[in-house]
Amino acid sequence: MTEDEATWRRNRRLLMLLVLAAMLVVSACAGTDRLGLESVVSDDIPQNSLNPAGPEARQIDDLWWLVFWIATAVFVVVEAALIYMVVRFRQRKGEDRQVKQVHGNTKLEIIWTILPAVLLTVIAIPTVATLLDLRSAPDPSDNALQIEVIGHQWWWEFSYPEYGFTTANELHIPAGRQVYLTMTSADVIHSFWVPQLAGKRDLVPGRETNLKIEADEPGLFLGQCAEFCGLAHADMRLRVFASTEAEFETWALAQAQPANLPAAGPAADGWETFSAVCASCHTIDGTSAGARLAPNLTHFASRTTFGSATFANEEQHLRQWLADPSSLKPMRPELNDLEVGRVLGMPKLGLTEDQIDGLIALLETLE
Amino acid sequence: MSIDTLAQEHPGPHDVSHIRKVAMWVFLGSEVLFFGSLITTFLLYRTRIGDGPGAAEIFDIPFTSVSSFILLMSSLTMVMAHHSASRKDWRQMRVWLVATAMLGIVFLSGQVFEFTEFVEEGLTVSTSPFGSSFFVLTGVHGAHVAVGVLLLLATALMSFTGRLRDGEGMNVEIIGLYWHFVDVVWIVIFTVVYLMQV
């Protein structure tokens, strides 16, 4: 053996150890929550599915950890065995050894067929139990809040039938109370996902799907459309505000109010533009604008974000949005066909600065 | 029973007829899944007729029964062609081949006629999912029949001009397998699509 090869052999063993260590670290990181290593990965991670904030998400989390630990055990056993054997049975330098020709061992083979089957049964039972529980209709005693969700390219429409209003992109729910979503889609398949509150569920055109979500405590939870739905799929985000029952009630009653159009001033000019340009797609309740092809703007100013929870609801962003929406968020308005209801984004409408000023003034009044 | 007996040992690597037959049966196994998918689509959509006509309104069962019968009988002529070929009676084989092709053409004409009728009565591929799945299923089947007709006529012609002398019997057998299979698919389609209207 040459000098090179000798060094190589030493390095190889080192590398092997490094890789193993890396793999262990990585798998441990995935489980930081339980390992007390939150600081490595899960600080400030608002969409962390391993940080459940409600009973549905927690049930899934429990199942996940069971499966995770079983998988980890199998992983450790197999990798350890593999490395042990490679080290122990490797052909050493200059060695040319013939070995015993073993063709198999039926007993062993039966054992390692049955053992995994047993482990899998341990996983299977809670899997099915959790599944049936989470997929069951809500218990009437839970007095679940009903909300209807419609997915659009690339925004969310939320309706509260009990209160009779519709809003977009920001969902408000009462903390501590179950919420039952009834969902469908207006165009392609989307998927509603707020990791801290529940698993995801697809919104399929022509079908109705349901999802139970619940937040233990008031707070803000981030979510995102999880099914690829075209150009702006990445920017189809959503926010869930959980608040106390009383705060929620106040909010909902306010949302159910129609808008009060300003009589004069820039906002009134804004309304003029709006009814001429924007009303073919948007709704402002209580006005003549009633099209449902785009987000309902009745209480737009009460939202913290726009563009499907992607941009802060601030003037500078709004200005850019109105001037050229596609410069903020990739969309395909050139393919819109309002006749058949195909809307692939908000078009650049060629508004003047003045018109934009007016519109912003109008939007700001829509508390 | 071991795997080997299941698959049965082959007669030897040079039996070309055997090799081709294995290939044809393998291919037909695949075709089962192909038509299976189309039929499944139809079963899913057969009641989704939208504003268009449904099965009961447009199907003309007596007409389709006759054309189905014709396709069924083409299997008889086909097997007769094979029989003649195995007796090396090439003349008779050609007669049966052409007869089979003719029956196939009659069937296809029936299908074309049926399609035009349906279109006139307001069922097209874009009327309803029922229309889409009906036309695509029966259309794809029709395309299979058409390919079969071409194969039959080409074989008859080549046999007539004296080419392909040696392989003839075998070719007829392989084409026959294909032809019968297409017939068998129609047996299922006729029942599932036409007769079983819920």
Added chain:
Amino acid sequence: MLMATMTPTLEAPPAARRGVWGWLTTTDHKKIGILYGSSASVFFVVGGIEALLIRVQLATPNGEFLSADAYNQMFTMHATTMVFLVIMPAAAAFTNYFLPLLIGARDVAFPRLNALSYWVFLFGGLFLTVSFFLGGAPDGGWFGYAPLSTQVPEVVRMDYWALGLIIIGLASLLASVNFITTIFTMRAPGMTLMRMPVFAWMSLVVNFLLLFSLPIITVGLIQVFLDRNIGTLFFDAANGGDPILWQHLFWLFGHPEVYVLILPAMGIVSEVLPTFARKPLFGRSFVIFSGIAIGFMGFGVWAHHMFTSGLGPVAESAFALTTMFIAVPTGVKIFNWLGTIWGGSLRLNTSMLFSLGFIAMFVIGGLSGVTHAAAPADWQQHDTYYVVAHFHYVLVGGAIFGLISGLYYWWPKITGKLLDERLGKWHFWLMMIGFNLTFAPMHILGLNGMPRRTYRYPEGLGFEFWNAIATIGSFLIGVSMLVLFWNFYRTRRRGEIAGPDPWDGRTLEWSISSPPPEHNFDQIPVVEREDDFWHRKYRTAEDGTAIAIEPPPNMEFERDEDIHLPSPSFYPVLAAAGMFLVVMGLVYVPWGLIAVGAGAVTTLWGLFGWSMEPITREEH
């Protein structure tokens, strides 16, 4: 001794067998294998560059390297390329080249059909790839969920996708008919099915999977194409169609497909481990039967890709269970491989390292698969980077590692030269490290809530760090591949001569020269047992150790007299070119119909010429 009546073709190939024309018209399974392999390598570079572009875009939050539009094309084409134009043809390359050698045959059952398969595949791949230059590549994801894939008929991208996959599928289907027939009818005398090498067995299973799953997706693709182009309503929910039907048709194919991708690699590992452990495969029949079991069970789990689509709790539970239990036969393989190396004398060369790496990495991917199978847990994981991590561990750590192991193993047989071991080891370790750096972090990203197929992510969600690591890792994989290519180049000129049996092999391909003669075997071998070639070299002593037979057996055989080799034929490539015109024209209906017509005529011309052409030129 050479017989005087020997056909001259075997001694001096006619002009038609050399040069470009020789490659275009070849019907030799070995040359076709090389064509498949070279094409797959080129497409691997294409798919890999697409992957690197993805990684550059995601290296930082709010990346601006690619537009959303470019990004969507990138991941769609990356996956489509890697799955259909890299792994499948790479596996087909090995199957083409080695299946006949492993079962002691002179060729496949239908040599010209084999050539047709290759050319149709190649034209299909080109067809998909040129879309980049003709208005944009497919951008609907590699499983093209309807109605997104049928949504905007004006934009032809998904037409390229649907038609491209239809003809690539056709190529595969023809190949699978060919291979299955070959295995059932062309084995050497005494080569019973149970004596067949495991790689041949896995090919058999793979080709059955393709045979039964390709027609299903073909129907789905036809429906997508028709929905887009003639107004059928298969997936149009507003008019009563149901998008979920597409998901069933796709995954009924798609899941068996993932086993199509992994089983050839498993077959390779089952050849490599025994050779370099100097022991027979542990529990050979168990390994074979578990392969068959995986094949069967693979058809019963498709809906685990649809856990969030709304199948209903009963179906979801049922598919969760079937999915989990597919881990049992897979586990059998893993454990039997461990059994194979136990007590062996392991020669840790590059090929062996990749096989061992396969086991180590595939287990990780398989186990994350099991965590998906727990359906409620999958509701969190689905469509996140956790899934991306899962499938790259099985696809790259599994399929690619296995195929590369096969490449190092069989390269000397194909070229007659050994690859350089030192470079090989650099390749292995760089790839191992790069691979884990790239894909291990994706587990964390996914669980932390990063959805897949997103061209950008905002700051503050905690995705920055691991994405940067993943990008670094991906370039390391790229570098490792450069080492491999350098190795190819260097050993072409300076490589050590391999000789017929460089690894002390066990199977028939090592009994003939490297590279093998055009007719493969001078005499068709008569097989007496499994690993027949090994048993010609060794006997086992009382205590079970192997003892070389002295003197070594004579491997020179008298050449058979009537060797019939298929003549080269121009018709397969002609027919395939016609199909290219047909699909190209279909994208641009109505004026494209001219191309459709021209293509159809060309194809028919090819097929007609084919059927008139004698299979073997009569030369004696």
Added chain:
Amino acid sequence: MSDTAHAHPTPRDYWLIALILAVITGAEVSVTYIDALDSVVAPLLITMSAAKFAIVVGYFMHLKYEQRIYRNLFLMGIIAAPILFGTVLLTFGVLIGD
């Protein structure tokens, strides 16, 4: 089975088989017109078309007389298809009624 491999039917047999097929087809069409059979018409039709299927495959395609390998190859598809597609239709609620 190879001993029966060449005992193919005679043309007379073929005509007879065709006659049987014709009769079954007639029966199929007829039962759809008999209102009294409405409740059993589906199983009846399925049975009859399965019989036709088997007859054509068995006699015209000679599967009954040939080597087992052909039959096994074909059977795989024939068995797989109803199971797979039946499951698909079940998840849509098609087979059990919505």
